Amino acid sequence: MDLKDIQNLIKFVAKSGASEVKLETEDVKITIKTGSDDRHETTTYVQQIPVGTAPVAQQAPVAQAGAAEAAAAEVAAEDSKYITIKSPIIGTLYRKPSPDKPVFVEVGQMIKEGDVLCIIEAMKLFNEIESEISGKVVKVLVDDSSPVEFDQPLFLVDPS
Structure with a gap:
């Protein structure tokens, strides 16, 4: 189905x-x-x-599945010089460690390997998503507190 x-x-x-x-x-x-x-x-x-x-x-949620497909199509249209960081699991993405704290990463921020980019909650477990590359965050593709699918693009990073 x-x-x-x-x-x-x-x-x-x-x-x-x-x-x-x-x-x-x-x-x-x-x-x-x-x-x-x-x-x-x-x-x-x-x-x-x-x-x-x-x-x-x-x-x-069916409505978010369409948004995931639209985000994937948008990422494909982007320049190939950027590296896409994708979701390793399904769940709810949080850009902040708690509601009263600032976001982990902003557009334009330099990140290095091992930096926490976001948290994905799956079945009441909060999983820190760490960067596997160093570079500059070019684009954030997902809103805070939104559901994400496996392999859904989350961030675009310029490794240069």
Whole structure:
């Protein structure tokens, strides 16, 4: 089941007025819960079950998946002299160590190997994402407190 099929299923459930729908196939479990009509909220849980492993639940917001694809296309259009730092995991990206602290890195800031660029929260674990290269941050591709996918571009760095 691809992203388009999931999006169409969400739209169908939202229009049908059902409060909850569960769909289960060999490799995917989907649960769609809709809120009351005056709030127009939809929560979708997509769970892919790899063959031979235990299931791991993941929340997959469909709106952010389109944003991830748009960011990837934008990065591809950028000059190839920049190095793209990508997300090693899925989760929620935080640019600051806490809400009252400054961001880890800003555009134009020089970074070196091992510097913390951001934090990605995955399943209540906060993972520091460190730079594997030295250079100057040219562009930040993700907003603070936004969901990120595996291999999604996060930063553009000029290594020169």
